Amino acid sequence: MPVHLVEHPLIRHKIGLMRAHDVTTKKFRELANELATLLTYEATKDLETETITIKGWAGDVVVENIKGKKITVVPILRAGLGMMDGVLNLIPSAKTSVVGLYRNEETLEPVRYYVKMTSKMEERIALILDPMLATGGTLTATIDLLKESGCRQIRGLFLVAAPEGLKRLEAAHPDVDVYVAAIDDKLNDIGYILPGLGDAGDKIFGTK
Ligand SMILES: O=P(O)(O)OC[C@H]1O[C@H](OP(=O)(O)OP(=O)(O)O)[C@H](O)[C@@H]1O
Numbered sequence: 001m002p003v004h005l006v007e008h009p010l011i012r013h014k015i016g017l018m019r020a021h022d023v024t025t026k027k028f029r030e031l032a033n034e035l036a037t038l039l040t041y042e043a044t045k046d047l048e049t050e051t052i053t054i055k056g057w058a059g060d061v062v063v064e065n066i067k068g069k070k071i072t073v074v075p076i077l078r079a080g081l082g083m084m085d086g087v088l089n090l091i092p093s094a095k096t097s098v099v100g101l102y103r104n105e106e107t108l109e110p111v112r113y114y115v116k117m118t119s120k121m122e123e124r125i126a127l128i129l130d131p132m133l134a135t136g137g138t139l140t141a142t143i144d145l146l147k148e149s150g151c152r153q154i155r156g157l158f159l160v161a162a163p164e165g166l167k168r169l170e171a172a173h174p175d176v177d178v179y180v181a182a183i184d185d186k187l188n189d190i191g192y193i194l195p196g197l198g199d200a201g202d203k204i205f206g207t208k
């Protein structure tokens, strides 16, 4: 399974700012979106283009267009919404497919509460958004849903991943590309990533 650890200095700097114990909701949101933009740039660098001829200011000019049905952005509720604006900065006309899953805090297994895919999933590249890849249960369930809807080209964008989650994903869905700003040390005994960011959903929404 291709895991792309995106090691740009801007990414390393911004993820460091997100780790501060006293980071505000405003700052955390801004950084999540900025990092999402940077990850999107990396995750789309191999998209195919085709040439077309248009009328330019001085006559016909050959330009490039991204080929095919294009992208559906797939935020995993809730925390994935905190990356949406950053992705849409670069892909403003992307269709959105929403997956609502939360992690049961005792079992750590994902619980599904909402799914709405856009049309023609089989023709699209899905870009899953979630700040945290911890045990990998939520991501595995999301990819199962995407594949059931016919989607075959799936990439995921994460701010922080745990080695345990990457391993689980490799076993379940080795065909999925992962783009991540940081791979941290491990999970603690209640399934939180260390050093991690804490509860990303709570920080983005200002809850707790
Ligand atoms: O890899 P996993 O062990 O499945 O954990 C990761 C999931 O946990 C968090 O969501 P959470 O369940 O807290 O929901 P929320 O976004 O509504 O806060 C996070 O945003 C991921 O979706």
Ligand SMILES: O=c1cc[nH]c(=O)[nH]1
Pocket: 132, 134, 191, 192, 193, 194, 196, 197, 198, 199, 200, 201
């Ligand atoms: O570290 C973690 C793990 C799951 N969900 C979070 O928000 N943070």
Ligand SMILES: [Mg+2]
Pocket: 079, 199, 200, 201, 202
């Ligand atoms: Mg949460």
